[in-house]
Every structure is written in structure tokens, then in C-alpha cells.
Amino acid sequence: MQQVKSGDTVKVHYHGRLTNGETFDSSEGREPLEFEVGGGMVIKGFDDGVTGMAVGEKKTINIPVDNAYGPKNPEMIIEFPRNQFPEGMTPEKGMRLNLNNAEGHVFPVVIAEVKDDVVILDANHPLAGEDLIFDLELVEIVGSKSRIIMP
Incomplete structure (x- = not known):
């Protein structure tokens, strides 16, 4: 066989x-x-x-x-200023988003935590x-x- x-x-x-x-x-x-x-x-x-x-x-x-x-890579955890989210968008833990980096590449992230002034994004593979x-x-x-x- x-x-x-x-x-x-x-x-x-x-x-x-x-x-x-x-x-x-x-x-x-x-x-x-x-x-x-x-x-x-x-x-x-x-x-x-x-x-x-x-x-x-x-x-x-x-x-x-x-x-x-x-393993999860700590360098893939990003602090993103909350005031840079589009107006009217309320970030929530677990929300999936796509970000563009400086080279214009799109990569998926998940909101790991929402703080007063920053949102913690996780770009690790789920x-x-x-x-x-x-x-x-x-x-x-x-x-x-x-x-x-x-x-």
C-alpha cells in the first residue's frame, strides 16, 4: 500500500x-x-x-x-494611539483590523486591549x-x- x-x-x-x-x-x-x-x-x-x-x-x-x-513574539505587540482610529470607530477587544506598514504592506491585527490613550494590537498569527x-x-x-x- x-x-x-x-x-x-x-x-x-x-x-x-x-x-x-x-x-x-x-x-x-x-x-x-x-x-x-x-x-x-x-x-x-x-x-x-x-x-x-x-x-x-x-x-x-x-x-x-x-x-x-x-511562540507569540512580543515584538508583534503594538501600541497604537487611540486618536488615530477613524472618527466614529470604537475599538473593542477582539476586533480584527488590517494595518498598513511604512512599506504599504497590509497585515492583520487583533485588538488585545483598549486603554484610555492607546490600543494594544497583536500582529501575531492567531x-x-x-x-x-x-x-x-x-x-x-x-x-x-x-x-x-x-x-
């Missing part, structure tokens, strides 16, 4: 949750996720988790922070600092990259 290896393109159904049981993402009701194993399209722990699976196999994997989205659990089902091995080794 063929097993997944690096370079294979696979289709996987998944259910992702935090260690407290909260679901953060799932392919339920959607097409399975298709990606190239080892191609940098998913987090390392997910790549490692599907490697060696056979079509139809189901398993649960635990992905520690370092193989997921990494799953940074979290250990993740995935229930996986390998649906299909679509194909693999051909590798020709020259002498």
Missing part, C-alpha cells in the same frame, strides 16, 4: 482544535485540503503528520508550538503560542514530483 512521502500531492480531511477542545478550523462540509507534502504550504507539524499515512487511514496528531505557528491537535483522514494521494537523479 502506497504511503505519503515528501513531494507527494495529497488530499486530506482535517479537524483542528486547541488543547482546550475549541475547534479553530475544519474541512467538514468542504473539499479536502490539497497540498504538496514538504512544499511549505502547511505548517511543519501537519506535513510531518501526514507523512507515512496510507489512503483511508485516520489518525490524530499533536503539534507542539514550535512545529505549528511558533494560533501563535498554541499547541494544536488535528484529526486527519488521508483521502487521496494525487501524485508526486518526479525526481531524476543525474549521475
Whole structure:
């Protein structure tokens, strides 16, 4: 029976949750996720988790922070002057916003705290600092990259 290896393109159904049981993402009701194993399209722990699976196999994997989205980076916590918010906008904890940096790049942030004169924004990935659990089902091995080794 063929097993997944690096370079294979696979289709996987998944259910992702935090260690407290909260679901953060799932392919339920959607097409399975298709990606190239080892191609940098998913987090390392997910790549490692599907490697060696056979079509139809189901398993649960635990992905520690370092193989997921990494620890929270304190440099990604930004104090933003409250008076620079658009007029009529009331910042609230948990609100998701997009900011532009000096180079004009847009990046998502979440309001972590609202103070009298500043709003604390968190630009870390929403799953940074979290250990993740995935229930996986390998649906299909679509194909693999051909590798020709020259002498």
C-alpha cells in the first residue's frame, strides 16, 4: 500500500482544535485540503503528520508550538494611539483590523486591549503560542514530483 512521502500531492480531511477542545478550523462540509507534502504550504507539524499515512487511514496528531505557528513574539505587540482610529470607530477587544506598514504592506491585527490613550494590537498569527491537535483522514494521494537523479 502506497504511503505519503515528501513531494507527494495529497488530499486530506482535517479537524483542528486547541488543547482546550475549541475547534479553530475544519474541512467538514468542504473539499479536502490539497497540498504538496514538504512544499511549505502547511505548517511543519501537519506535513510531518501526514507523512507515512496510507489512503483511508485516520489518525490524530499533536503539534507542539514550535512545529505549528511558533511562540507569540512580543515584538508583534503594538501600541497604537487611540486618536488615530477613524472618527466614529470604537475599538473593542477582539476586533480584527488590517494595518498598513511604512512599506504599504497590509497585515492583520487583533485588538488585545483598549486603554484610555492607546490600543494594544497583536500582529501575531492567531494560533501563535498554541499547541494544536488535528484529526486527519488521508483521502487521496494525487501524485508526486518526479525526481531524476543525474549521475
